[in-house]
Amino acid sequence: MKKTILTGIRPTGRLHLGHYYGATKNWVALQDDYNSFFEIADVQALTDNFDNPDKVRTNVREIAIDLLAIGIDPEKSTIFIQSMIPEIAELTIFYSNLVTMARLYRNPTIKTEIAQKKALFGNEGESVTYGFVGYPISQAADITAFNGELVPVGEDQLPLLEQCREIVRKFNSIYGETFKEPEAYLSKTKRVKGLDGNEKMGKSLGNAIYLRDSEEEISKKVMSAVTDPNKIKKDDPANPDVCMVYYYHNLVENENVNTICEECKKGARGCVQCKKELIEKINNLLAPIKEKAKKYEENPELVDEILLEGTNHAREVAKETMKNVKKAIKIDYYK
Ligand code: ATP
Ligand code: MG
Secondary structure, X not given: OOOEEEEEEOOOOOXXXXXXXXXXXXXXXXXXXXXXXXEEOHHHHHHOOOOOHHHHHHHHHHHHHHHHHHXXXXXXXXXXXXXXXXXXXXXXXXXXOOOOHHHHHHOHHHHHHHHHHHHHHHHHXXXXXXXXXXXXXXXXXXXXXXXXXXXXXXXXXXXXXXHHHHHHHHHHHHHOOOOOOOEEEOOOOOOOOOOOOOOOOOHHHOOOOEOOOOHHHHHHHHHOOOOOOOOOOOOOOOOXXXXXXXXXXXXXXXOOHHHHHHHHHHOOOOHHHHHHHHHHHHHHHHHHHHHHHHHHXXXXXXXHHHHHHHHHHHHHHHHXXXXXXXXXXXXXXXX
């Protein structure tokens, strides 16, 4: 029997290089060996985008196109929409009794995301809702509704997975052995930094290169990437360790990365030349992905069909889980 993978992505924007290297490239590699579920987490996206439903709705299909374009194969894997599985919402309610408010506020992912909101939106960031603080609980329901055993995610998500494992332990200890504790599966690149040098490239942070960005957009973004501020003239020696351009040369596995490092340190490499080389590398990497996406952009009904079929399959699995859950909690009335 193949083990089950469950992981998700919020439809808050298209896929970027952070998702690709931090998570989704792995998803493609794992789908042959695992029973894979990929969730488009629209309910979770609404926790901090409840006032912008158009954004979430548009991005459901965009994310699906991105996933198909990087090689998620609907013949092997299930791609589904979270809000169409009401069993997840039901399970979230039962789990919410098992988590204290103090524990939620201590969750490092939640802490970081609240701090980022404050930095981006000032006082508006203070208005953190109950739904937002509670999203680790709904994420635990996402994973366990499908009996997810392995959860391939970026490093920023690890504390959420730990919280899920705690919920599973508590559920099992009170209601009897029902769920397995899921495990995280990290990529070789655990966390991809942003163009601005931020520790994380994020859709909500405005510092990302998207997989379907045009060549012009990529060029503009790379040209504005943060480099060593002490390098003023083209032949000044510089420190590649503080340069985002060097960082991305590494990320996209440029085979000349050692030469780039040496030349940069010696002052034998101008930033403009270095950026142009990176632009070419990224364009070559993304061209086949954009080509594959075109088929789905031109035929959105193909995407809808895949999503509907995936969601129907996922719902059947979640319904079975809920039967066991209700039995365990002794609320399986009038069967
Ligand atoms: P948002 O800012 O709306 O939360 P996001 O860019 O964080 O968007 P998510 O949909 O929350 O994207 O995350 C999807 C997956 O991609 C998660 O597994 C997450 O860990 C991973 N991921 C996102 N950004 C990065 C990054 N910069 N480096 C590594 N992994 C990442
Ligand atoms: Mg996120």
